Amino acid sequence: MTTPLPATPYDRVAYPTTVFPQTHPDRLFTLARLAGLDPVLPQEARILEIGGGNCMNLIALAAMWPGCDAHGFDLSANAIARGQEIVCASGLTNVTLAVEDICEAHHRYLPGSFDYVIAHGVYAWVPDHVRAATMALTAHVLSDRGVGFISYNAMPGGHVRMIMREMLLDAVGHIDDPDQRIAAVRDFLEDYARPRDDDELLAKTLRQQAENMLLRPDAVLFHDELGPCFNPQRLRNVVAAGNANGLIFLTDAGRNRQLDGFLPDSTHLPDDPDAAVLDLASRDDYASLRYFRQSLFVKQAPDRVIDVDRIADLWLSTTMQQQEDGTFKHGDDVIEIRDEAFAAGLIHAASIYPQRVPLSQITTDPALLRVIVQLCSEWYVNLHPGPAPFPVAPSDLPCSGPLVRGMLELGEVTLCTMNHSVLKIEQPELRALLMAADGTRSVAEIAALGTGIPPEDTLAALTACCSKALMQN
Incomplete structure (x- = not known):
């Protein structure tokens, strides 16, 4: 007889259902390819999501790629039941969800059985032994060609969040009811976020953080800020934990962080490239007051020097729009592109979004391919292994996803x-x-x-x- 797993805070308050583009295997594939590795095509891959709640992120990938084999688990029985309900209603046959404990999951999954492993929103929100089990499980299930994704609250910005957490826990006191806890937190944040004339620099930073917290959904506040565990991590410590399990730091999947695992173009190749990129990334964390990281791990040694020919056969999508003055705009950011043919290719790609165009139709110039790499790292463009898995126009028998x-x-x-x-x-x-x-x-x-x-x-x-x-x- 199987002993039922204990109820979790996520059974009391469901975490918001959504997808996380930064975990997309297309992105992980691209970064691994850029490092000279041979990742598995996402549409054919075996994908595991660790602690994925209802695993909507995983389910969305499975719906997009009928040929992939998607597995996910969480400790919350309610969350997994909801995920299974969605899978059943959608008629998906390539998704397997389970109620499972991270510390026991190595018994469920065979060694090397997954090509992409996603642990988003887990690593810094669990006790030490579960955090160790998360890294060990990632190493256990990751294939030799695989890429693992592990996100976490990072240092030194984590110090700021820990100060805020202490204040919030003090504000809620012994309130146990979730609705009342959230209400008390919002009352505190609304008051604390108001600037004071005598604010010093740290106080201004904390008040800005309070403003940002007010924008988060109630369930995110309840779990991310008030949960029983809150353990921001130093990049060096996460990389060391990965190394101890036979994993190698590849790079980061976050915006403006995707080149963290590569040496700058002008850098002379050091004796230990892995240590060099880790030194640079760690120093930048402190220079930039980094709050969050999304580290990628592999089992094969990556090349720390970028060779743009490795991405020449990929496909590109973008939502960048050209303005009247000829510049491109993406959100609030303005990008200047002077090469007319290159700009025309990007204009065409934007005009057919979310469809994709072969990168070779935009440019084959190594210098411009380097620009593409930079644009991709800043999330202005996305790179993909192939064309979009959805149609441009309705078929004779149109079918929604x-x-x-x-x-x-x-x-x-x-x-x-x-x-x-x-x-x-x-x-x-x-x-x-x-x-x-x-x-x-x-x-x-x-x-x-x-x-x-x-x-x-x-x-x-x-x-x-x-x-x-x-x-x-």
């Missing part, structure tokens, strides 16, 4: 797209259209169903759904 239909069936408003993003869809007509597009009906037959969309607009509406990555090939 399985996870899209599954979430609609469960009454969800925020849907996971086939592009590993989320999109809120509240319009009844559009929801009805997506449910009707199940791969068994032609456009004319869907138009005749009376979804609320005028029949003559049905094809245009389905084409728009393709442009939002809501349809499958």
